[in-house]
Amino acid sequence: MKVAAMPRDTNPGAQATAPGLRNTDRHYGTVAKGFHWLTALLILCALVLGTYGTNIPKQTEADITHAVLVFSIHKTVGIAAFFVAVLRILWAVANPRPGLMHPERRLENIVAQIVHWMLYGSLVLVPMSGWIHHAATEGFAPILWPLGQGLPLVPKSVAAAEFFGAWHFVFTKVLFLALALHIAGALKHHLIDKDATLRRMLAVAPAIEGPLAPHGRGPVLAALIVWAGIIGLGSWFGMQTQATETAAGLAKPRSDWVIEDGTLEITIQQFGADIRGNFSEWTADITYDPETGAGAVEASISVGSLTLGSVTEQALGADYLAATAFPVATFAADIARIARVEGTAHQAVGTLGLHGRELPLTLGFVLNVEGDVAHMTGQTVVNRIDFNVGATTQPTEANLGFNVGVDVVLTAKRGGGAQTASCPSCRLP
Secondary structure (H helix, E strand, C coil), X not given: CCCCCCCXXXXXXXXXXCCCXXXXXXXXXXXXXXXHHHHHHHHHXXXXXXXXXXXXXXXXXXXXXXHHHHHHHHHHHHHHHHHHHHHHHHHHHHCCCCCECXXXXXXXXXXXXXXXXXXXXHHHHHHHHHHHHHHHCCCCCCCCCCCCCCCCCXXXXXXXXXHHHHHHHHHHHHHHHHHHHHHHHHHHHHHXXXXXXXXXXXXXXXXXXXXXXXXXXXXXXXXXXXXXHHHHHHHHHHHHCCCCCCCCCCCXXXXXXXXXXXXXXXXXXXXXXXXEEEXXXXXXXXXXXXCCCEEEEEEEEEHHHEEECECHHHHHCCCCCCCCCCCEEEEEEEEEEEECCCCEEEEEEEEEEECCEEXXXXXXXXXXXXXXXXXXXXXXXXXXXXXXXXCCCCCCCCCECCEEEEEEEEEEEEEEEEEECEECCCXXX
């Protein structure tokens, strides 16, 4: 039986040559090497920054400022890695790839090529999914570039953010595995096989003799099949991790006016940018006489139904709204008409109960009543410090503003006191 000759270095110290720009059947060119090491540097930096940022305690204002900076750099480096990876793949497709060093090791070569293409896929999908997640999310850690924070066709959506966040989580694990196998393979070739596989990715190309194994299409197809399964897994995981229902159950009141449609939104200012959120579960017992312009309202808001972009979990935590300890906020007020003009102005003057405190609050609103249908739009401002929200972790406005804007829009129909008034699914578009 004839055994194929092993490729070997021929006095590499003496016969090594400087590579050209393009690849050959035995060596990588300067461009491919540059893409390889630049990609490695960017991915390593992004992984270190992401891991480090995740483990920052975020207990003080200084911690939060530091975490935001780390994640901003992480995202910026990740986007740079995405573009470099795309260029690297395009260059690889347009150039011949040097043959594999051991043609007799068919199974090892097939596995190596599958790992190689899994790594290529990771280099694109990990930063891409992270970028989409960022574009779909309100607030926290902006990308450090002048081209904006959004992406075409990507809406600001909690569902989209959680879906692509799950993709990013799953794909990152694939990247870790593919990168570990890639490095392990390179070290095996260098330390155990003692061949030129690793050294031909260095600045000076070693001389290589003997037969090399060609790259086949089978491993590419196999990698695509594996990636299809991983994307399916990431999609399933993304659908399972949609916003967990944390809303407190609210008793449905009997009300003279039944809410048919409406939104209860808040706006905070984080790092100088406005971030919108909304409560999806709230009820209101409303009495109102259009003739006198007088009435009353008793509203209950499920604090745990708040969505507030990327900081939803933080906002509901013990240091802020403490949704577990204080699951329901209340607003009880008397309604009075203050101007009889087109779009009649009213005030609801009463008390807001939030985070274990009850303080006076006035809600100004415009009301239009047409027959048995009323359209109302109101605004007010709440100071979070007054209610001890974030007073310990963010005692200044350096990161998080004191004032929280509250916007209420609703349409109600006179219900004769026999029906309920609630808005169980008023979400932002």
